[in-house]
Amino acid sequence: MPQAVSPNVGNPAASAVTFDSFFMGGFECSSHRRKDGVRLDLVRATGHDSHAQRDYRGCANLGLRTLRDGLRWHLIEKAPGVYDWSSWAPMIEAANVAGVQVIWDIFHYGTPDYLDQGGKELIERYAAFAAEAVRLHRAVSGKPALVCPINEISFFAWAVEVGYFPPAGPRRRGWFKRHLVKAAVQGIRAMREADPECRFIWAEPLIHIAPRDRSRAEIRTAEKVRQGQFEAYDMLMGRVEPQLGGSEDLIDVIGLNFYPHNQWYLHGPTIPMGHHEYRALSEMLVEVARRYPQPMYIAETGAEGSGGPAWLHYVCDEVREAMNQGARVGGICLYPITAYPGWDNSRHAEVGLFSVIHADGSRRTRQPMADELARQQRLFDQHSRPTQPGMPE
Incomplete structure (x- = not known):
């Protein structure tokens, strides 16, 4: 397998981020309220809260030794500054026992009920919560935390602006994105003060938007809309709007979330793969690599149902091509790694490698996905192996 070691270019004084495996698994951990007020808790809904150790071991057995998972802020801090870690500390312990490395989402959309996420208090409360989280992680695991400070700032901001999530703050375009960036900046400062060795691994959507016609306008x-996908990273790095406090050292690894629906026409439908307007993932990764010096990884990818193996095949082929062109891609995360109930209507979504939990407490492995994963693991191993003199390419 390729060495999943990512030198930190943005922060030369920091040690490199090392992933324990190139292929990773991510657990759906969204905990926001829908626009109708219903609170989601996907960690509980998938049974992962009570089966974390078994889930982690199942992943490790298939070579997924680095995972993404998340905290549920709404359960931990039900009153300002009062923390109950009983929903998270056992998961840290389970990861230790299973021998897996976890990138923890500190803030995966859901805020405590007492908190107005559009208010200034969000920034202060988030920073305090994040700092306490990395302290606890060190105390329980003995290791510095790998964290995703805020999951998908771009999508989060869009969802609030268009009303897919409940509204927050003034309705000025772009306001909530800047609000989240301010929170992230202050949160990282607080986390670094609490544990200087913690590292920051992000996740933002990777998209393509095509014009509906060839008119210049x-x-x-x-x-212009397509370039908007880079705003959050540019703000975090201080490349634009430096008054928000961004700087290059806030990002150790760039995460890119890419799904079959991530390409569409401007104000129009999704662009299907194979269409002449569909952009190759390898081209998109190379564009990101040329734009930012930090290493990257595919933070989320996957397709539903029988399309899963073919989608993984496509993504892996494109990642190898991007790597051939010099892009430093340090991993691919299958997300979600288990079946889960859909956000909007709780419909059954068959994704990833594992089923829902059955009556005997086990999850069934989706064999076609496991077979394709094993094939891709072999191909990446061959891809990274240097050619010896006299051996065929």
């Missing part, structure tokens, strides 16, 4: 607008 349409092309310009589509490109």
Whole structure:
């Protein structure tokens, strides 16, 4: 397998982030309220809260020794500054026992009920919560935390602005994204003060937007909207709007979330793979690599149902091509790794490697996905192996 070791270019004084495996698994951990007020808790809904150790071992047995998982802030801090870690500390212990490395999402959309996520208090309370979280992680595991400070700032901001999530703050375009960046900046400062060795591994959507026609105005607008996918990273790095406090050292690894629906026409439908407007993932990864010096990884990818193996095949082929062109891709995370109930209507979504939990407490392995994963693990192992003199390419 490729060495999943990512030198930290943004923060030369920091040690490198080392992933324990190139292929990873991510547990759906969204805990936000829907626009109708219903609170989601996907960690509980998938049974992962009570089966964490078994879930982690199942992943490790298939070579997924680095995982993504998340905290449920709404359970931990039900009153300002009062923390109950009983929903998370056992998961840290389970990871230790299973021998897996976890990238923890500190803030995966859901805020405590007492907190107005559009208010200034969010920034202060988030920073305090994040600092306490990395302290606890060190105390329980004996290791510095690998964290995703805020999951998908771009999507989070879009969801609030269009009303997919409950509204927050003024309705000015772009306001909530800046609000989240401010929270992330202050949170990272607090986490670094609590544990200087913790590292920051992000997750933002990777998208493509095509014009509906070839008029100059349409092309310009589509490109402007497409470039918006980089705003959160540019703000975090201080490349734009430096008053938000961003700097290059806030990002150790760039995470990119890529799904079959991540390409669409401006104000139009999804672009299907194979269409002439569909952009190769390898091209998109190379663009990111040229834009930012930090190493990257695919933080989320997957497809539902029988399309899963073919999608993994496509993503892996494109990642190898991007690596051939010099992009430093340090891993691919299958997300979600288990079946889960859909956000909007709780429908059964068959994704990832593992089923829901059955009556005997086990999850069934989706064999076609496991077979494709094993094949791709072999291909990446061959891809990273240097060619010896006299041996065929």
